[in-house]
Amino acid sequence: MKVVDDWARHMCVGMPNLYTDQKGVAKLSKEALITRAREASSLSKKDTEAAWNALQEAIHEQLKAGEEVTIVGVGKLKPATRAARTGRNPQTGQALQIPEKHTVKLVVSTRY
Numbered sequence: 001m002k003v004v005d006d007w008a009r010h011m012c013v014g015m016p017n018l019y020t021d022q023k024g025v026a027k028l029s030k031e032a033l034i035t036r037a038r039e040a041s042s043l044s045k046k047d048t049e050a051a052w053n054a055l056q057e058a059i060h061e062q063l064k065a066g067e068e069v070t071i072v073g074v075g076k077l078k079p080a081t082r083a084a085r086t087g088r089n090p091q092t093g094q095a096l097q098i099p100e101k102h103t104v105k106l107v108v109s110t111r112y
Helices: 002-012 030-040 045-064
Strands: 018-020 026-028 069-071 075-082 085-088 095-098 101-108
Touching: 030 045, 045 069, 045 075
Parallel strands: none
Antiparallel strands: 018 026, 069 075, 075 101, 085 095
């Protein structure tokens, strides 16, 4: 996780929309990403945001279909399922069933 945190700090240097989480790790907002992409291209802010939203939707659809998404230079997003398990209520100690859950795993590129 440290590699990803270092990458986030590097990407956020000098960004006006930078914020930090509870641990002080730099985070980059959606607005900051759109601003950075707009500055690197000739697109308007509206067009850049539309492109970003289309990209998010395409990634979401691929993952929902159970397919892996590779973003070259960043990493792979893989759909995963957490198995059902028995957990415990920390206040009462009572056992409870936790159902299976669908999630996404990120395998970071070796570039980072």
